[in-house]
Each structure stands twice: as structure tokens, then as C-alpha cells.
Amino acid sequence: MADSPTPQDSNAQDATAQDSSSEESVAVAVAEKPTVSSLTHEWTEPKPKAGGYHWGTGRRKSSIARVRIKQGTGKFVINGREVEKYFHLERDRNTIVGPLDATDTRKRVDVFVNATGGGTTGQAGAIVLGIARALKEASKDYEALLRDGKFLTRDGRRVERKKYGRRGARRSFQFSKR
Numbered sequence: 346m347a348d349s350p351t352p353q354d355s356n357a358q359d360a361t362a363q364d365s366s367s368e369e370s371v372a373v374a375v376a377e378k379p380t381v382s383s384l385t386h387e388w389t390e391p392k393p394k395a396g397g398y399h400w401g402t403g404r405r406k407s408s409i410a411r412v413r414i415k416q417g418t419g420k421f422v423i424n425g426r427e428v429e430k431y432f433h434l435e436r437d438r439n440t441i442v443g444p445l446d447a448t449d450t451r452k453r454v455d456v457f458v459n460a461t462g463g464g465t466t467g468q469a470g471a472i473v474l475g476i477a478r479a480l481k482e483a484s485k486d487y488e489a490l491l492r493d494g495k496f497l498t499r500d501g502r503r504v505e506r507k508k509y510g511r512r513g514a515r516r517s518f519q520f521s522k523r
Contacts, residue, residue, distance in 0.1 A: 386484040388416065398457075399483040403474030405500050408463030412475030414483065417455030423472070424460055437469040444477040444496045448487045454480075470500055 388399075398413040421442075423431040432438045445451040456476060460468040477496035480487045491497045505514035512518055 386486045388483045389485075399479045401475040401477065401479030401482060403471040403476070403478065403499075405470030405474065406463045406467035406503055408460060408467035408471040410458055410460040410468060410471035410475040412472065412479050413457045414454045414476065414479045416453060419452040420455040422456070423458040432465060432469065434465065437465055440469045441472045441476070443473055443494065444480055444491055447490050447494045447496065448480055450480065454483075474499055 398415045401412045401414070403410045403412065421428045428438055428441070432441070442451060445454065445456075458472055458475065460472060462468075463471075473496055477491045481491060481497065488497070507513055508515075
């Protein structure tokens, strides 16, 4: 009877076996962390009435951008015009392709945007948020990359309103001593 293992001894052996296997799986999980270049994501099937597109809406200041993306060759159209003809500043053109570069999908998706309101910089910020939301809807695997680049965070800054008794939001009228 003394040679047979007790239930407590077998539980202890099982626990040590599980601890060693969990340590191995953690080491394997750390070693297999994917990089942007090695990601091969499967896109989710879009809703039947969406026409093969994934949608995303972005807002910044008083601008609103409705973005549609689908698998393609890298075509980028904003309000019926090419990017170079719509955004004249290089800064704005580089801003709007940020989410596509972060997920390495710049040449693999077609992007169609309807942007309204505000100015060019506000519209560029709205387009970035819209593209990021559409990419997140297309593949949940992109969400971590987009969050790391802060593309899924809405920029809530707006113009401060003018106050009475002042020239602007904070600027006072010039003081005259005499």
C-alpha cells in the first residue's frame, strides 16, 4: 500500500507537468511575434449589401470622411479626384497613407473617400481615421498595429470660441495708457 501513489501525489505530478509545458508555450509565443512584413491576414467577408467594400467613418474638427476600401491594386480616389490633385501639400498626402503603410496594405487595397467640411488638414485627419476604421473592420489582426500607430484615436481638438470683451479666444484688445 505504501508503494501506490496517493491522489495528492498524482495531482502534484500533473501540476509540475503543466507548469513546464506552459513555460514552453510562453517561450514559443514570445519567439513567434509577427512583424509587419510577415503578416498575411485573411479579410472578413463584407456584408452582402456592402458591395464588397469595408466602410469606415472618420472625423476631425468639422470634417467628415466616409471611406470605402476593398482589395485591389492601390487606387486612391478622394471626391472623384486623385490624391495628388486633391491634396497639394506633401504633408497631407503622407498623412493619409499612414495607416496603409503601418499595415503594409498600400498596394493591395483600393480606397475611395467622400470628404466634406473643414479644410484640407482637417479632411486629411478625418481620412486617416476612416481608413484605420475600415482596415480594422476588414481584418481584426490589424487593430494592434493601428492602435500602436495611434491611427484609431480621434483627435478631438477644435477651434476655441471667441470670448466677449476680447479680440479672439484669448487675445485682448491693445491697452492704451493715455
